[in-house]
Structure formats: structure tokens, C-alpha cells
Amino acid sequence: MRKNILKINQNVAPVSDAMEKYARDGALAFHTPGHKQGLGAHPLLSKLITRDGLRQEVSLMEELDDLHDPQGCIKAAEELAAELWGASDTLFMINGTTSAIQAMILGTLSPGDQVLVPRNAHRSIIGGLILAGAVPVYLQPEIIEPIGIAGCLSVETVQSAIEKYPEAKALIAVYPTYYGMAGNLGEIADLLHGKNMLLLVDEAHGAHLKFAASISGMPKQALDLGADVVAQSTHKVLGSLTQTSMLHIGSSMVLKAKIRKAASLLQTTSPNQLLLASLDIARLQMAEEGQERLKKAVDMADWLRKEINNISGLYCVGEEIIDKTNTFALDRTRIVVNLTGLGVHGYEAEDILRHQYKVQCELSDNYNMVFIISMADTEETVSRLLEVLQCLARDHGMPLMPLQPPPDVLFRPNNMAISPRDAFFGTGERMRFDEAVGCVSAETVAFYPPGVPVLCPGEIISAALIEAVRKQQEQHLRVVGPEDSALEYIRVIKK
Ligand SMILES: Cc1ncc(COP(=O)(O)O)c(C=O)c1O
Numbered sequence: 001m002r003k004n005i006l007k008i009n010q011n012v013a014p015v016s017d018a019m020e021k022y023a024r025d026g027a028l029a030f031h032t033p034g035h036k037q038g039l040g041a042h043p044l045l046s047k048l049i050t051r052d053g054l055r056q057e058v059s060l061m062e063e064l065d066d067l068h069d070p071q072g073c074i075k076a077a078e079e080l081a082a083e084l085w086g087a088s089d090t091l092f093m094i095n096g097t098t099s100a101i102q103a104m105i106l107g108t109l110s111p112g113d114q115v116l117v118p119r120n121a122h123r124s125i126i127g128g129l130i131l132a133g134a135v136p137v138y139l140q141p142e143i144i145e146p147i148g149i150a151g152c153l154s155v156e157t158v159q160s161a162i163e164k165y166p167e168a169k170a171l172i173a174v175y176p177t178y179y180g181m182a183g184n185l186g187e188i189a190d191l192l193h194g195k196n197m198l199l200l201v202d203e204a205h206g207a208h209l210k211f212a213a214s215i216s217g218m219p220k221q222a223l224d225l226g227a228d229v230v231a232q233s234t235h236k237v238l239g240s241l242t243q244t245s246m247l248h249i250g251s252s253m254v255l256k257a258k259i260r261k262a263a264s265l266l267q268t269t270s271p272n273q274l275l276l277a278s279l280d281i282a283r284l285q286m287a288e289e290g291q292e293r294l295k296k297a298v299d300m301a302d303w304l305r306k307e308i309n310n311i312s313g314l315y316c317v318g319e320e321i322i323d324k325t326n327t328f329a330l331d332r333t334r335i336v337v338n339l340t341g342l343g344v345h346g347y348e349a350e351d352i353l354r355h356q357y358k359v360q361c362e363l364s365d366n367y368n369m370v371f372i373i374s375m376a377d378t379e380e381t382v383s384r385l386l387e388v389l390q391c392l393a394r395d396h397g398m399p400l401m402p403l404q405p406p407p408d409v410l411f412r413p414n415n416m417a418i419s420p421r422d423a424f425f426g427t428g429e430r431m432r433f434d435e436a437v438g439c440v441s442a443e444t445v446a447f448y449p450p451g452v453p454v455l456c457p458g459e460i461i462s463a464a465l466i467e468a469v470r471k472q473q474e475q476h477l478r479v480v481g482p483e484d485s486a487l488e489y490i491r492v493i494k495k
Pocket residue numbers: 095096097098099101122124174177178202204205233243245450451
């Protein structure tokens with residue numbers, strides 16, 4: 001376990017300080033951006049970003065540093081973040097965790113490298129494999145039967161994959177899942193490192209875990225369990241602007257310079273300084289009061305979970321699933337409400353909550369809704385959520401129509417004919433999806449959210465998969481990935 005004794009003064013915000021300094025200096029702007037510090041901005045934009053914000057919305061000036069070769073305020077901010085999260089190096093990423101994950105893969109793997117990937121990987125991981133040319137061996141996560149979703153990889157699954165694929169270079173773990181389930185990452189890290197394999201972690205939903213470390217039962221963050229590289233969505237659960245993430249390097253088994261080179265390939269040469277400042281300020285906020293805020297969020301979520309479980313027809317997932325499902329720990333700030341007892345689909349409940357009660361969940365699937373309780377919530381917001389769930393159960397239940405579990409085939413890997421990269425660059429042709437049985441897909445098909453692929457490039461399309469996808473579409477779940485999002489047609493590799 002990494003010790004985290006803070007040595008640097010965390011009570012500073014170098015990026016926004018530098019922006020303010022440049023604006024205060026009053027240099028007459030003959031440079032980008034075209035709105036010239038707000039002078040030419042449309043009033044709507046000024047209202048949105050504020051005059052102050054626009055005055056500071058410049059980049060590439062000497063005092064604002066260079067994201068691609070940080071030496072000044074960005075370097076200072078990244079060092080502060082590395083110290084706070086306990087990384088040996090941290091990179092600020094402004095194209096979401098998608099680019100952080102892709103830089104992690106491109107910076108550690110080479111064309112032809114075998115890599116172990118859970119089937120419930122986000123589509124950004126498949127994108128990273130296409131970029132790097134690494135070849136996935138898909139592993140089957142545990143299915144959380146009571147609520148019909150994919151959970152974590154078990155230690156046994158990883159152990160047997162390591163034995164079967166000794167040449168594999170790494171495992172990419174999703175930790176925790178969108179639904180807050182965390183596998184036994186510490187043991188998995190030991191197994192992988194015992195064979196010189198890397199542990200790369202998509203911790204998109206776990207940037208807050210560092211600050212919940214002292215709360216009993218909460219999952220530890222991946223860096224503290226031995227992960228080599230970790231991509232975190234600061235924007236998803238902490239206080240930075242959407243699109244901002246961090247890429248943390250945890251070990252000396254990877255080359256920092258190569259990961260920085262990969263990140264540089266994937267990021268803009270005109271980084272938005274507001275985004276960078278927001279990452280730094282989110283770090284400052286967590287340094288100041290992260291632990292207290294997280295403690296409060298977990299306490300409120302625990303209360304809410306208990307109350308939801310008193311509502312007839314609703315089941316809110318709690319720590320009882322841990323023994324049954326290979327889940328090692330549960331992020332209790334994720335409120336997963338299962339609706340099977342009510343006979344209402346997740347997407348129907350989402351619609352009711354949004355339009356009748358003005359409450360928006362994070363995600364819904366066939367049978368569940370997921371709500372995030374973050375450090376921003378208060379007793380009032382959490383009580384309001386409970387109130388509307390009580391109304392939902394009282395007014396909208398149809399218990400005479402039991403819901404069917406989602407088709408198994410959606411969680412299982414399809415047979416792979418060629419690598420994702422070869423499929424991406426292969427010669428494709430359009431074909432009616434319903435007639436594509438036996439063809440090799442050139443595209444990714446996922447339902448969003450959560451963006452977990454049900455078909456990856458290079459995989460063979462089966463009749464069972466087509467049938468299951470059509471059933472999901474009938475339930476108005478949104479397809480993402482293919483050129484034709486209605487999926488009348490799909491691109492397949494030309495025979
Ligand atoms: C598990 C997981 N990984 C990666 C991502 C990509 O993150 P971003 O939207 O910041 O690019 C998401 C987004 O929902 C996700 O859920």
C-alpha cells in the first residue's frame with residue numbers, strides 16, 4: 001500500500017492563478033481565440049461564460065504553460081494532483097476519460113500485443129485497442145443475477161486467463177463498474193505482476209474513492225491496490241468541468257515518457273485553459289475538504305438506500321450482493337434501484353421521473369435506474385429523490401407484468417475472427433443487419449448508457465445477437481457505434 005503523506009502545499013491553484021495574472025497584465029490581444037478575451041463575444045456567450053471567464057479564456061501564453069510539455073503552472077498542478085492521489089506522475093486530460101484510456105493503452109501496448117479485457121469494457125477501450133493494434137482476449141464478468149447486469153471479473157477468471165494466455169501483456173480492468181461494483185483488484189494486481197503483466201484501470205467512476213478510504217467497506221482506489229496506470233473521470237464525480245479527466249501513473253513498470261507521448265498525440269494543441277483550471281480547482285477542493293464531503297455523501301446514500309428498501313416494489317442494491325456475486329466492495333454512493341418488483345422498465349421510470357417530477361437519473365437500463373450521490377448533494381436533494389421514488393412506486397406499478405431478464409447473449413463475447421484494428425481498417429461493405437448472420441462486423445455496437453459493446457469490430461455476428469439487439473431496440477434503448485444508429489444496416493468486412 002502506498003503511503004500518502006502530503007508534502008506540497010495543496011492550498012494553491014496554479015492554473016487559474018496564471019490565467020488571472022495574464023488577464024491582469026492587460027496585454028492587447030492579437031492572438032487566438034477570435035473573441036479576444038470576450039471583446040467580440042456574442043452576448044449569449046458572455047452570459048454563459050461570464051465576462052471574467054472570457055477575459056481569462058486564452059491559451060498558449062508563456063505563463064499558461066504547454067499541456068504537451070508542461071514546465072510551469074500545468075506542471076505544478078499535475079504534481080499537486082499526483083501527490084494528492086498518490087501517483088508517481090499525473091497527466092491532465094481534456095478530451096474526457098476516453099482520451100485518457102486511449103493514451104493509457106497506446107502508451108503501454110504495441111501492435112499485436114495480447115491484452116485481457118472484460119466484456120463489459122466501455123467503447124473507449126475498444127477505440128484504444130484499434131489505435132494501438134493490441135489484440136483483446138475478452139473475459140466474461142460475473143453477472144449480477146438479481147438485477148440483470150454485468151459485474152466484476154472474478155479472481156478465478158483472471159487466474160485462468162493468465163494461465164491460458166501467458167503471453168498477454170496486460171489486463172484492462174473496469175473498476176468500479178458504472179453500477180458501483182468493485183472486484184478484488186488487489187489480488188488481481190498481485191496475480192498479474194507475478195507474471196510481469198500490467199494492470200491498466202478504467203477508473204472512470206472512481207475519482208472520489210481516494211477520499212473515502214477511511215470509510216469502512218468502501219472500495220479502495222485502484223492506485224492504492226497496485227494498478228500501474230489509471231484513467232479517472234474527475235468530471236463524473238468531482239467538481240471539474242465535463243470533459244476533464246486525469247491519467248495517473250502508479251508504477252515504474254511503464255514508461256512515463258511514452259504515455260506522455262501518447263497523450264500528446266490524442267490531445268488538442270489548443271487546450272481550453274478553463275478546462276485545465278477546473279481540473280486543478282477540483283483537486284484543490286478535494287484537498288481542502290474531500291474526506292468530509294465524501295463521508296457526508298456516503299452517509300446520505302446509506303440512509304437513502306435503507307429508505308428505498310422500505311418502498312414496496314423497489315430494491316436498492318446494497319452490500320448483501322457482495323458475497324453472492326464476486327463483488328468485493330460496493331461504492332455506496334451509487335444508488336442502483338431495481339424496478340423488477342414494480343413491473344416498470346428502467347427507461348420508462350426515467351421518463352416519468354424526468355417529466356412528471358423533474359428529477360433526472362444518471363442512467364437507466366431495462367430493469368434499473370442509477371443515481372449518483374456526490375459531494376454536491378444535500379439532505380434536501382436526497383430527500384426529494386426518496387419522495388419521487390415513493391410516488392413512482394405508489395402511482396406507476398404494474399406488478400402483474402413481471403419483467404424478463406436481459407438476454408444472456410448481450411453479456412457474452414462473440415467469436416472473434418480478426419483484431420479490432422484489422423476490422424477497422426479492413427474493406428467494409430454495408431449489409432442489412434438482419435441478414436448479417438456469420439459476417440464479421442467492422443463496427444462497434446453498444447447501447448448508451450452505459451456504452452458497453454455488445455458487438456466489437458472483428459467479431460462474428462450471430463442470429464442470437466441480432467435477436468437480442470432487436471429486443472433491446474424495441475425497448476427504446478439507444479444504439480451507439482454504428483454509422484446507421486437505427487441498425488437497419490451494419491458495416492461488415494467484405495468477404
Ligand atoms: C466505464 C467508463 N469508462 C470510460 C468512459 C468514458 O469517459 P468520458 O465520457 O469522460 O470520455 C465512460 C463514460 O461513460 C465510462 O462509463
